Amino acid sequence: MRRFYTAESVTEGHPDKLCDQIADAVLDECLKEDSESRAACEVLATRGHLLVAGEITSKHEPYVPEIVKKILEDTGYQAEDITIDVQIHKQSPDIARAVDHPQGRRKGLSEEAEARGNGAGDQGVMIGYACNETAQLMPMSVVLAHRIVRELSACRRSEYIKGLLPDGKAQVTVEYEDGKPMRVDSVIVSCQHAGDKNLRKLEQEIRNKVLLPALRPLPADEDTRIYINPSGRFVCGGLNADTGVTGRKLIVDSYGSMVPHGGGAFSGKDCSKVDRSGAYMARYIAKNLVAANLADRCQVSLAYAIGMAEPVMVQVETFGTGRVCADDCLAAAIPLVFGLSPKQICDTFRLKRPIFQRTAVYGHFGRKEFPWERIDKTEELRNAVM
Incomplete structure (x- = not known):
């Protein structure tokens, strides 16, 4: 029986992933100074503006604009072009009480279970x-998609491919037979580039410098469909073309289309x-x-x-x-x-x-x-x- 499973991954400069990195960087900064910090940090970014919001309870008050500027610059953006707004308040006292004082015994669990510690911060x-x-004990399509965007980001940072810009994504469809991955059915790579980049040259560079090493675990064959920037030019990208939001790449973060998702996002949240x-x-x-x-x-x-x-x-x-x-x-x-x-x-x-x-x-x-x-x-x- 033949089946097809698809997975996607995005580069560090994709607007949604930019927001995830900022949210987790804020969390990390709190945990560096106070390991008991509680955080549910959310980020929204669009052309010229970035908002950091949410609930943080910590003995340490992070200087969020500085964290944001560092992430922006590390991912290839010009921080001075973006206005940063911060709207953070403390965690709800009702949620804090539920976490700190679990209700195990009242709901019929044993005292031993109750003694195992804090309650869950949400359902x-x-x-x-x-x-x-x-x-990696992961689906093949997921492994390949992440390998492609890692190579893409490495080529941009090292200028192994000149003219690449921060935004990009990859999608891989793998054909399975009797539950085993047999071949790569299709690959899509969309990568932001400078306006003067020759598109034919870019396609050849992506094939040779990104896809060849990335697809080594399951190489493309003569029937694999490969699409590189299928819409043509991809000059206007990043925050100038798209709005980023924390937690919007749940399937990218997990297992691709093969596996269901519970619906809860990861980034910006403490344990x-x-x-x-x-x-x-x-x-x-x-x-x-x-x-x-x-x-x-x-x-x-x-x-x-x-x-x-x-x-x-x-x-x-x-x-x-x-x-x-x-x-x-x-x-x-x-x-x-x-x-x-x-x-x-x-x-x-x-x-x-x-x-x-x-x-x-x-x-x-x-x-x-x-x-x-x-x-x-x-x-x-x-x-x-x-």
């Missing part, structure tokens, strides 16, 4: 996924917000299940209620690839191996450190530098289910 569903089709930390834990669990050879593909779903210390749902789907026991058996083993309260997740991954700006580009998953990518629970999982 919601978080999805984690892993598969054995790539070394008490389970739409971020819970998604990291769900990926950690799914990756360890696949690495333990308990399944070829695994999707883990966690659901939380605001103020509750433990998830209200833990679910596993192996799509018929499970090797040892049924999916509900795997789900029952998860609480025996992993701490699932917000506090336990923060402690497991040490999420009170300023590590988040690095997550804001090229996806939050499949990158070995992040602690939720460890595969150190495989033996415990095997013991729990066998």
